[in-house]
Amino acid sequence: VHVQKWWKHGVVYQIYPASFCDSNGDGVGDLPGITSKLDYLKDLGADIVWICPMYDSPQVDMGYDISNYEDVYRPYGTVQDMEHLIKEAHDRGIKIMLDLVINHTSDQHEWFKESRSSKDNPKRDWYIWKPAKYTEDGKRVPPNNWRSNFGDHSAWTWDETTQEYYLRLFAKEQPDVNFDCEEARKTIYKSAMEFWLERGVDGFRVDTVNMYSKPIGLPDAPIIDPDSPWQPAGHVYCNGPRMHEFLGEMNEILSRYGAITVGELPNTPSMEKVLKYVSAEAKQLDMVFQFDVVDVGHGVTHHYTAKPKNFELPEVKSAIDRTQTLIKGNDAWTTVFLENHDQARSVSRFADDSPRFREASAKMLALMQACLSGTQYVYQGQEIGVVNAPKDSYPLENYLDLNSYLYVDMIKERYGANNAAKIDEAFDSLQYLARDHSRVPMAWNGKGKYGGFADVAEKEGKDIKEPWMKAHPLAGEINVASQLGDSNSVLGFWKKMIAFRKQYADLTVYGDYYTLRLEDKDTFLFFKEIPGGNGDKLAVLLNFTKDEKKVEPPTARELRLPEESSLKFELIASTHGAKEVQEALAPFEGRAYLVK
Ligand code: TEU
Incomplete structure (x- = not known):
């Protein structure tokens, strides 16, 4: 079924420019900093780099409030720096995707x-x-x-x-563009897309792509939060009537340049609707981000009202199942991601971030991701197993995201500005879920200033300013330098998993996915097969607990094979070294077997 396009088995590495690498020591990451790390990314196995908004912006929402699409935010660099970055990336065979944020502009545009x-x-x-x-x-x-x-x-x-x-569906400084006005949308396509396509970018991650067309009559949302006059309305304003018309117009421009797209599709549980965006036939988007997995355990009234680990593993499995089956039997494509700049760290959310288990957890999740179908996304720091900043060493005042402080404001308004217990509860939620965790500056080494965030400038003997956001308190323990060259490190493991994924792409990237034993709360067992069911299968066993767990190997019947088939399990990837399929799994161990 699948036309195998290069970006389908490509690995995308996402960069948050403010927090990736500070080349001049001014405390803010920048484009030359990104360029200086291209060899690192190449070595990791990245094929595509997606850079979050680097455009001119007052930075109310970290660049998702754009005041000029045709310029670069000066602390990050210039248009020339971007051109240089594109060229250096292309020289290494790496493609560049930018963030396309056109649902709204900055109020300073x-x-x-x-x-x-x-x-x-x-x-x-x-x-x-x-x-x-x-x-x-x-x-x-x-x-x-x-x-x-x-x-x-x-x-x-x-x-x-x-x-x-x-x-303004987001901050008050982010007014929504009226896409019904043809002149506005055509001008924005030119300014935001063509300007950069002309400069060689290879595609876009399309922000809030299903919000451009607003519903006719702008109807009220049903009341789900009786404590507020303002109701969560995503399900009302997403996927409006002219969405596909607008995306068709955009696609005409994009396809002239052969540019690829991945669109963000929040509030779209219906797979039928998702397919209208991403089936090959629809010619709208190449890939989508569905939020089923990263939204597990989030509250319905406000994301941050969720309490730590308030979900069970079967919920995660069902979410994965939904997004994986989107492409089963359909000429459509999806993505695999557990992190991005809007999410807390996956080890802290889905596994265990204690010093004892965080490495195993990071590897187990890497192995899981490597075996899921769709285009693979890795968020900066994920490849070294960065965890959420701990509560005792990263106080609430270090959280700088507007989504975080507006949440605390809401709590204060509802329960009193001096209600210490409620504020501490809010802090717990933020320590668990806040977007800030992904925005903490990247730790390049454990010895330099501020986790080596400005390692390049530091080597040149420059005077280094403290980063815009406080360094990670665990930078001394979790950083790139201490893992480089160590094949047993999380980084070494990610490298192996990226290579493994490509080696077995028929099964890992393109295979049909099946969840087994969905109700099991401790372990996760799934298998993949080549569409049509011929050939070897891939069986994946994961332990999501702190205890040793025995997982019965999948049976012939479970693998949809004739009952009498004799099965041979050949270990092809593993977090804990060689093991027979019958052996119990260690805490947070993961294994993948080829089943012959
Ligand atoms: O996020 C939009 C968005 O819809 C997500 O917040 C999504 O609802 C959520 O992650 C689901 O769990 C985008 C950007 O990624 C974000 O950084 C911006 O703040 C926002 O748009 C506004 O531009």
Whole structure:
């Protein structure tokens, strides 16, 4: 079924520019810093590098609020630095993907400044402006009850100058673009896509791709949080009526350049809907990020209300099953990821981040990812097993993400600014789930200043400023230098897994996926086969507990083979060395067998 395109078995490495590598020691990561690490990425096995927004921006939401698509945020560098980075990457056979953030701009973008200046400005219609509503007692209220994605605020902001509300599904500094206005969207395609395609970028990760088209009449969302006037409304405003028309227009431009895309599809549980974005026939997006797996255990009213480890393994298995089966029998494609810049660290979320088990956990999750179908994504630091910053050594004031502090604001508003118990509870949730954990500066070595975040500048004897966000308290123990060259390290293991994945691509990348024994809360057993069922199968055994666990090998019947088949298990990947299939799994051990 599958047309095997290069990016399907490619490995994407995601970079958060502010926190990757600081080449000049000013405390902020930068493009030359990324360029200086391309050999490291090549050695790891990365085929594609996705760089989070590096555009000009006031950085209210770390660059997801863009004030000029055609320039680079100066502390990161210049357009020339970007061109140089593209060239150096291409010289090494690495492709570059940028982040395409066009659902909204910054309120500091010239377009919005014009739009808000007067009701008859030619760009008024480029954003979504609506008059106020009034309650019976004459109180001014927004056009509907939608909650913004951050904190507990209306998705509408009142503008004094023109006495109207504008829509902003994220921060108030991120006004939503009115895609129904043709002039606006065509201009934005040119500025945000063509400018960079002309400079050689190979594709885009498309931010919030299913939010461009808003539902007709902007209806209220059903009430699921009775404690607030503002309701989570993602299911109402995602996947609007003109989505596929807009994506078709974008695809026309993208395909002229042969550019690849991966779109973020939150709030889309229906696989039928997902396929409309990502089946080959639909010609909309090459890949999608579904949130089923990373959303496991998140609260329904607000992501951060979740308590640590409030889910059981079968929920994770079902989520994986849903996203894996999307492509089974369909000419569509998906992605495999456990981390990104919006997620806490996977070891802390899905396994065990205590000093005793964190390495085994990181390897076990790497082995699991390596065996799942779709394009593989690795987030910076994941390859060395970075864990969430511990509560006792990384205080709440170190958390800088607006999503984190707006959450704390909400708690204070609801329970009182001096309610220490509630604030501490919020801290627990953030220690477990906050986006900040993925944004802590990368630790390149354990000996330099601030985890060697500016190792290049440090070597040159430059004066190093403290990074914009406090260094990881465990940088001395978890860093690149101490793992490089050690094949038993997490980094060494990731390298092996990336090579292994490519070697067995028919099964690992392209195979059909089957979960076995879904109800088992401790261990995870799944198998893969080449579509059609011929040839050897891949059986994967994972222990998600701190105890030794025996897993019965899969039976012929479970593997959909004739009952009388005799099975031979050949170990082809393992976190703990050679083991017979009958042997119990050590804590957080993972193994993959070829079943003949
Ligand atoms: O995130 C948008 C988004 O929808 C995610 O927050 C998603 O809902 C969540 O991860 C599901 O668990 C994107 C960017 O990735 C994020 O950094 C930005 O803050 C946001 O868009 C606004 O541009």
